[in-house]
Amino acid sequence: MDIPSASLARLVPGMVGMALVGGSVSVSRTLVDAPLFGTQAVRYAAATVILLVLARLAGARLVWPRGREWLWLAGIAVTGLVLFNVAVVRGVGHAEPAVIAVAVACVPVVLAVIGPVLERRRPSRRVLWAAPVVMAGAVLVEGTGRTDAVGVAWAALALGCEAAFTLLAVPVLQRHSPWGVSVHAMWQAAVLLALLGTVTEGPSAVRELSASQWAAVGYLALMVTAVAFVLWYSTVRAVGAGRAGLLTGIAPLAAAVVGAVSGSGAPGPSVWLGITVLILGLVAGLRPRGVPGADAATPTRAECPRQQVRHK
Template sequence: MAVVPLSPTASGGLRGAAAMTMLGCSTGVSAAFAGYPLLGGQALRYLLAAGLLLPLALRAAAGAPRPTAREWGRLALLSATGLVGFNVLLVQALRHSGPAGVGSVVGAAPLLMAVLGPLLAGGRPGRRAVVAAGVVAAGAATAQGFGAGDAVGTVLALGTLGCEVGFSLLAVPLLPRLGPVGVSAWVTVLAVPMFAGAAVLLDGRAALRVPSGSELAALLYLAVPMTCVAFLLWYRALELLGAERAGLFAGLVPITAALSGAALGEGVPRAGELLGAVLVGAGVCLGLRTRRPGRARAPRTGRARTAGGPVAP
């Protein structure tokens, strides 16, 4: 029986949904690692991930160009914001506001990506794409519960939101040349000295300690599925869908977090979480029906597969 290939929209949608589902399901894992020193723990996480991604990137680089000086600068900015800034600001925001308050702010990421993605590409935001992103953002906020926090927490949450959006938008111009494997590997490698340097300066000898059994398991999950696999899936989704449509799947994070908690026996989902799931699903379906603003692009072949490495179809 012949196998019908997936369309770019379907393929990108599956990758985006898988990446954000993994992120949402990691809530309990992150909680198990919360007691480990933040900066040193993140340095270990990205060191382990870099050890897996770098060989893939070097192998892909045999048929693909290495980053230029300008691209190294963009990669460094992406790593400093999307990896280092996001993780640090998120932890600090949670200390001032509850998860619901922070999540409601960060849940606006799909709307920002729907507006800024086309603008940065020289186009105009599509009306239906913006409406779809607004529905997804409303669904994410509904699932979170519209929590409140103090002024400092709100500012930190807005910074977290900016870093979350930067993780995707800063990568878009890099993907055509470097591919998902290259971008994932280089930003991960660059994050290691950033976290390690900050850990030494701020925490000194307290930056590292021997992890407990549960902390080690959490560290391995964060390094392998949550960094290596999810990064590759997400950046390939960005290639296939564009930032404005891929960003819709960020609304899945609070939904999958709630569902995974229910599966682990933490109670049935609340009415708000169920309503949020319906809104997110409706927004994603609406957004995937839209045509990407700007010039139409045929699915990439040949060069994109080389740059994308083993995960590219």
């Protein structure tokens, strides 16, 4: 297999995962009036069951966490799943949705800088240059909006939680695989959200969901949680958090396409400009160099022996 084809194959799962996330915007809107914690608890519990079945069918081996792994996996559940949902819902009470989206659009820059540090690699200069371009394109696609100081704080928290969803998985992806990381993060999030829902919304709140809302929960559990999580973590493990982070720019692209197809109207000039900038950033940052190992950042001289052993 030639190098460009091999590199693209590693990126495809993450691309599909981000497309599923971005394309689910219209589905998520169905749940705006639903009880937050109870609904999300059902979503993650259902996703856990679905993923356990899929893992068994795929022959994936799941292992129980040990030692510090509990902290990393619980961190994903608390920040990337529970707190992120809270930040988004509470944030839109003080800021327009575009403000939260713009904050999340900064994720590629955060992952480009911090991801390689956790992986004990040098940050890739190509990715460091491309990440702000992808971010700028995403901001143009999402647009901007009004906010207050509290809204800014919620937006910053959403950014941190979105980055934590990827970064906290890096230390445990090798032993637990994308399947294991997804399963353990999901069931812990389901438990936490169920407890929060019981205390703040009441144990019977989810019974008030309409048929369309139940359908939305089912779709999000299967496609945007169970499937997309495994696809995303597969690419993070294959190419590194920094390079994979550029793929988050696909989510606003998918959202724009779905919005246009669903009847919200053709994108305006600023959105088209953002799409162009975003695609240029993705191409520049993800284009393989044509040499083995070019899709990951170059390790330092002192780390070369350890990296060779790790990838055998």
